[in-house]
Amino acid sequence: MKLTLKIWRQKNKNAHGEMKTYQVDHISDDMSFLEMIDVLNEELVEKNDDPVAFDHDCREGICGMCSMVINGQPHGPGKGITTCQLHMREFNDGDTIYIEPFRADAFPIIKDLVVDRSAFDRIQQAGGFISVNTSGNTIDANAIPVPKENADTAFDSATCIGCGACVAACKNSSAILFVSAKVSQFALLPQGELERKERALKMVEQMDKEGFGSCTNIGDCAAECPKEISLENIARLNREYISATIKSK
Ligand code: SF4
Numbered sequence: 001m002k003l004t005l006k007i008w009r010q011k012n013k014n015a016h017g018e019m020k021t022y023q024v025d026h027i028s029d030d031m032s033f034l035e036m037i038d039v040l041n042e043e044l045v046e047k048n049d050d051p052v053a054f055d056h057d058c059r060e061g062i063c064g065m066c067s068m069v070i071n072g073q074p075h076g077p078g079k080g081i082t083t084c085q086l087h088m089r090e091f092n093d094g095d096t097i098y099i100e101p102f103r104a105d106a107f108p109i110i111k112d113l114v115v116d117r118s119a120f121d122r123i124q125q126a127g128g129f130i131s132v133n134t135s136g137n138t139i140d141a142n143a144i145p146v147p148k149e150n151a152d153t154a155f156d157s158a159t160c161i162g163c164g165a166c167v168a169a170c171k172n173s174s175a176i177l178f179v180s181a182k183v184s185q186f187a188l189l190p191q192g193e194l195e196r197k198e199r200a201l202k203m204v205e206q207m208d209k210e211g212f213g214s215c216t217n218i219g220d221c222a223a224e225c226p227k228e229i230s231l232e233n234i235a236r237l238n239r240e241y242i243s244a245t246i247k248s249k
């Protein structure tokens with residue numbers, strides 16, 4: 001198939017960016033979206049033009065790197081998939097596709113489609129961990145029983161890959177779905193009990209410091225999340241945060 005691509009090009013954080021138009025031909029239905037950009041980039045390199053910078057690593061929906069907005073949707077059309085899992089069969093011959101970076105003040109553009117999502121790392125470092133005593137013998141994995149329902153819900157929360165699509169989808173650029181998934185992952189398990197109070201307070205504090213917006217209960221975050229992280233996590237984070245605030249007084 002033959003496609004027209006309108007891609008955001010921006011040399012660096014401070015440069016003026018603009019949409020540029022490219023044509024690609026002989027794109028197979030079976031190619032992934034990133035492979036389609038690879039085809040364009042090979043052509044650009046052959047012409048001594050600057051290839052389009054975009055983030056990727058695993059290319060199988062695990063690492064959360066492939067952040068871009070396709071035709072106005074973070075990770076493009078299709079539910080529960082990342083950009084690297086999107087295939088060209090979702091598009092038609094002759095289509096025009098708009099490709100932009102995730103847009104949020106807390107995710108400054110580094111180049112073209114690459115944004116700096118280190119704000120997420122700093123939120124995670126503020127409280128997204130558990131303390132384990134590693135001296136002595138290794139504790140048996142089954143020594144701390146976890147109710148099956150809690151284990152399953154914690155696992156669902158832990159599937160958040162930190163991609164940032166929730167922030168890009170939100171009109172307020174809120175990171176609450178990401179933070180709530182990371183807090184829930186530990187709040188539901190006995191292993192997360194030790195830092196439970198500090199975790200909710202510190203991760204929310206860091207989220208606010210990074211300049212993410214507030215949640216106004218629109219729900220676009222969950223609708224666009226490639227891992228279908230549920231809004232229930234946000235309700236749980238609110239409970240965790242309120243309870244931690246009361247206990248710290
Ligand atoms: S909650 Fe979903 S959209 Fe947000 S960072 Fe996690 S996986 Fe990505």
Ligand code: FES
Nearest residue numbers: 059063064066084
């Ligand atoms: S490249 Fe890893 S999730 Fe897309």
